[in-house]
Structure formats: C-alpha cells, structure tokens
Amino acid sequence: MAYLSIDFAEKMEYNSYCDKKLPERAIYIKEWYFFMGNKVVKFGGSSLADANQFRKVAEIIKSDEKRKFVVPSAPGKRFSEDVKITDMLYRCCELAGSGVDFSEDFQIIKDRYNGIISELGIDMSLEEEFETIAKELKARPAKDFAASRGEYLNGKVLASYLGFNFVDAGDVIIFDTKGMLLLDDTVKAVRKTLKNLDNAVIPGFYGRTTEGYIKTFSRGGSDVTGSIIANAVRAEIYENWTDVSGFLVADPRIVDNPDVIEVITYRELRELAYMGASVLHEDAIFPVRSAGIPINIRNTNRPEDAGTMIVSDDFDFSRESLNHTITGIAGRKGFSTINIEKAMMNSETGFGMKVLKVLYENGISFEHMPSGIDTMSITVDSAKLNTVRDKVIAEIRKEVTPDHIEIEDGIALLAIVGRRMKNTRGTVARIFASMAHARINVKMIDQGSSELNVIIGVSEHDLAEAIRRIYDMFINSEKMR
Ligand code: ASP
Helix, strand or coil, rough: CCCCCCCCCHHHHHHHHHHHCCCHHHHHHHHHHHHHCCCCEECCHHHHCCHHHHHHHHEEEEECCCCCEEEECCCCCCCCCCCCCHHHHHHHHHHHHHCCCCCCHHHHHHHHHHHHHHHHHCCCCCHHHHHHHHHHHHHCCCCCHHHHHHHHHHHHHHHHHCCCEEEEHHHCEEECCCCCECHHHHHHHHHHCCCCCCCEECCEEEECCCCEEEEEEECHHHHHHHHHHHHHEEEEEEEECCCCCCCCCCCCCCCCCEECCCEEEHHHHHHHHHHCCCCHHHHHHHHHCCCCCEEEEEECCCCCCCCEEEEEECCHHCCCCCCCCCCEEEEEECCCCCEEEEHHHHHCCCCCHHHHHHHHHHHCCCCCCEEEEEEEEEEEEHHHCCCHHHHHHHHHHHHCCCCCCEEEEEEEEEEEECCCHHCCCCCHHHHHHHHCCCCCCCCEECCCCCCCEEEEEEEEEHHHHHHHHHHHHHHHHHHHH
C-alpha cells in the first residue's frame, strides 16, 4: 500500500472543501469543528480479557473527556495458556462447517461474556445475541462472521458498561465485493453516524461488504479499525492501548530491560517492523499517517507511562528529552547470500540485470545487493530460495557464466534505525567497532540513501550478541555521557 505524504493529504482536505458549494462548505466546517479535539482509543484483547481489565479501561476513558470514540478488540488471553475468544469462535465455525455439534465450545464463550457482565454488575443480557449467532453458524458457517462476533459482543458489553452509544462496525466499515476496504465510503459513513453522537463504542476488526456479508481484516485488525475511525473524525490523537508501554529499542528476549522508544517516526517504524519488531498491525499506519494524526501506544496496566508516540517525519523533535543517535535495533534470521564472482564483471553491461532476471522469473525478491569490482552478492530469503535453489544456480550459470558461484546460508540481517544518524558522524565506525570488539564478522553492510538505517549481515548465531553490543554502544554508553 502506498503512503500519501502529509502535505498531499492536507491538500486533499482543502480541495474537497473548495470543491463544495457555499451551503455545503458551512456544513463541512461545522463537521470539522464538531470532531475537533477528540481522541480515538483502541483497546486490545488483553486490555479487555476480564472484568478487572474492563474496570481499568473504563477508568482510562473516563479520566479524559476527549476519549469519546472507543474501539475494542474481543477478550484476549487472561494468562499465557488461555485461549482468545476469536480463536474459540474460529473453532466453533470449523466444527459447524463439518456438521459437528459446537455447543460445548460455544458455552465457554458465553460463560466468558456472562462472567464479565455479572462481575461488573451490568444490567444487560446477551442471550438473544448468542442464540442468533449460534443459529447463523449452523445455517452458514462463515469464518469472518464467526470471528467478528468476538468484537461485536465485547463492544455491546463495553458500551453498556460505559454508558456509551454502540455503533455496529458492520454499518460503517465498508468493503467491496472482493473484500478490499472502501476507505472513502467508510470515512463518509463513519462521519455521518458519529457526528450526531457524543460518544460511541465501535467494535474493531470487521465491517461489511457492499453485498451485505461480514468481512474481517487480518488478525490483529482492530488496530486498523481504530486508525480508520481516527482518520474519519480527524482525531487529535489515536491512542492504541495494549499490554506493553510502547515500542522497545530492542527485543527484550535479547536485551535485558531495554528502553522504551519515546518518539518514532512512521518511516523509522516501517524499517523496524520490516525486521520483525511489531506491536501494531501494518495496515493501521496508512489511515492516520495520511491524515497527519499521531499514534500513541499505551499500556492499560500502566496508564501513568507515556508510551511511544508515532509521529510524522516532519515532527518538531526539539522537546524530546532522550537524544540517542539511534531509535531502535531489530534483526531477523533466515537469509542466504548468493555470491557470484567473475573477472571483468564490472565491464560486462547487463550482468546484474541478467542475474536479477533469473531471480524475478523464479519469484524471488532480493533484500540487498552489495557488489565489488568482480563480485556481486545478493541477499535473499532462504525459505523462498530453497524451493528453487538448484534451478536458480543453474540458470545464473547459464545466463552469465560466472567463474564462481556459491550460496551461503544462515545469515541474519540487523537493522540499526534512527533519524538522527543523518546528522551524526561516526555511526558506522561505532557499529564496526562494537562488532570488532565482540569478534563478530560483518558479512554485509548496506546504508540506504535516506541515511535512516544501516543494515548489516552477520551469522545467525552472532545475531543476539550483535544486538546486545550495538545496544550497549548506542544506548547504555550514551546514557553515561
Ligand atoms: N480479535 C482479533 C484477533 O485476535 C482482532 C484483534 O484483536 O485486533 O486477531
């Protein structure tokens, strides 16, 4: 999905205002002011896993009157071996699809909701809803419909508990018949419905196709719903409440107690997410980014923590308290490099093109391609390469007759990401120094023209140590200055 620049998005708003005739302009401005100064708050599954979590959520919402539009997930895990409601619903659907009785599994789902309702002392019953869902699953066991009911029911419970309006996402989030989101139609529908309401709970994760079928986003998709609602109401911020206090500078399974990233730009986030760091659904970025709305990742269990702010690239960073050179480090295993040698390679026109054509024809995309005078090495995903390995080697041999070709497996890529690297000298030297001290061999280095990240390739078994060393060099030692 392509990103729109903020400038462009603003122009779009302005143009759509100018396109309107005078009476319509007045309505447009009224709508704009109506929505001004509100926050969209999304709560993930672990934030709504039981009655106690619901209480925390209500307290967070009630503590700020701007938190008017709430997007809940379905109840998630209460403890590590617990099962998410969404997974239980998928299971019921699977059983229903094979004509097997699913009432026992469905009872567990009912018990979870009923437990929350009774513990919170809410005066409501979901019995009719349960009956309708069970009937529908028997008649037409559709996966998306089944999964969406987790959010739908949770939205009903939360709205009732908060005393907020309930807006069915099926009425405002619109997909085409192929299941692609219709963003413009959705934004219009959301605005039309919400502009008459002081507050609303809009369940995450699903919407409806123009043919009337329930359709979900991919897993974790309530993040996307929240982002769309934030875009539609021009929220001043999109708060995404979860069970961690934001993005961490490095993977906590590798670095002990890593720092939280205070502020990150959308572009930096893309780089880190690509390397496997994830808290947020990938598709949740576009709707808010295009509208210039920041995202704040917050922790429901520690609301006093500021969390991570995700902001546009032209954000004013002058008030930031932390000032490390790098923003984050992430690494991924599972790469191979195809190393090719040929004397006089540099003067052979089309050499690279012929090699890349072989990869293209075999459906392999490449990650990096550093080259020397007579050498070229191409980093690719091992799993993809393995399906066509011998064929690719044979075809490259045939196309460019190299002197030598070999594949090296077991490569890990490590991204060191930071907007401040551009204006800081010596970053790459420090990366190499920390690798040298740890006796880690750097197999590849790549610095993009944006100078937003440096990617290095190391052996998979060196990855964890490499991350720890870079963390020490750029975070711990900078704190001691
Ligand atoms: N409940 C859905 C899932 O488990 C969607 C979400 O939580 O965002 O994937």
